[in-house]
Amino acid sequence: MIRIEKNVPLPKGLSDRIDLGPIPLKELRVGDSISITGSTKKELDKKIRSVRMRCLRFSKKHPHYKFRIAFEKGTNNTQQIRVWRVSRAS
Numbered sequence: 001m002i003r004i005e006k007n008v009p010l011p012k013g014l015s016d017r018i019d020l021g022p023i024p025l026k027e028l029r030v031g032d033s034i035s036i037t038g039s040t041k042k043e044l045d046k047k048i049r050s051v052r053m054r055c056l057r058f059s060k061k062h063p064h065y066k067f068r069i070a071f072e073k074g075t076n077n078t079q080q081i082r083v084w085r086v087s088r089a090s
Helices: 041-061
Strands: 033-037 066-073 079-086
Touching: 041 066, 041 079
Parallel strands: none
Antiparallel strands: 033 079, 066 079
16 A cells, blocks of 8 residues: 655755756747856756756757757856757758
8 A cells, every 4th residue: 555655855866956947949040049057067067957958858849959058158257058059950
């Protein structure tokens, strides 16, 4: 028999996720890009994994969309993630 248990905390990996909110992937035209900033390297690592997964899932539903994702230096020597929409041929 399966019992319902109350107040069991989530494992660290599940409760430590990053919520980026909506990313306007559908609105991007070829050559357009968006940037996503983070305050720490650890936060940016989590965000880039999340962004990559979102782009992958989006591209599977919309095969004519393709994206490139990379770290880049932002203003004041901070790191940020940039997402470009690229042509399917590249």
